[in-house]
Amino acid sequence: MRIQNPESRVQKSRDNLVPCQLSAVSFQRSVVCALLFVVCFQFSGLTAKAAQHPRATEVVAAAIEAMGGGNYLEVKNYHKVGRYFIFDQRGRSSFTSFSDWTVFEPIKWRFQLGEDKRQQVQIYNLEIGKGWILEGKSSVEEIPEEEVREFEVEVQRDIDILLRKGVDEEGMNLFYYGPEEIAGSGEYEAVEFLDATNYSVVIFFDLQSHLPSKMETYVTNKAGVRQKHETEFANWHTIQGVHTPLRSDHYIDGEMSKQIFIAEVSYNDAIPLAYFLEPRPQK
Secondary structure, eight states: OEEEHHHHHHHHHTTOOOOOOOOOOOOOOOOOSSSSOOOBOOOOOGGGGGBBBBOOOHHHHHHHHHHTOOOOOOOOOEEEEEEEEEEEEEOOOOEEEEEEEEETTTTTEEEEOOOOGOOEEEEETTTTEEEEEEEETTTTOOOOOHHHHHHHHTTSSHHHHHHHHHSSSOOEEEEEEGGGGESSSSOEEEEEEEEEEEEEEEEETTTOOEEEEEEEEEEEEEESSSEEEEEEEEEEEEETTEEEEEEEEEEEEEEEEEEEEEEEEEEEEOOOOGGGOOOOOOO
């Protein structure tokens, strides 16, 4: 799924120029993802008024309703368990088990790959501005403050945060793209979330189900290379009144980078506070 020419439109908005008819070009943007979730687009004939297009907020509201409405919005935390597949540059995959504990407002996140002596656990607690990495059961390293701040910025681009809070975020502009502006079969519409820093995330929605089907953005890696990141959502099931994708496929520059399969998910459990504090190494 592609849209026509956002780079030219965004550049003109940065320079306070009057938008005009645009030719098709590729663009690149930065984003990270944890979470994350994003594609090369092309746009035509868009104006600055598109940022205030009421259809964008209607699409987001319809998606929230399709995902459970009040049940979705009332989720305070979740715990997910499943399998995490990683693909190398040759397309070969390896997998391990994972567990994800996430708390909203303020964000607390614990993500574990593997188990026992082979486990790696990442913890971010934005309530206290701290983070740690636990290797196995005995090695604990505190995450530098700069990386915690980076995580705080990145997590705001998570799809659940964008759908819940992005519409009302200060400095956020929402652009709407109809099926006629998206290359493909005409089954999708899209909303671009462009924040105050000109960072863009585009979410595609199925016209029939209104569920988010894909998320796109650009990420600058540690080597300074900008890469297209895409996440596709599939295998939706209703759990505790919340319509939930149990599979996500992740791509970097069009190549599969990982797949996540959720075997179990629970919402609004009593997660121990200790899960988000500095781990105690075992001897």
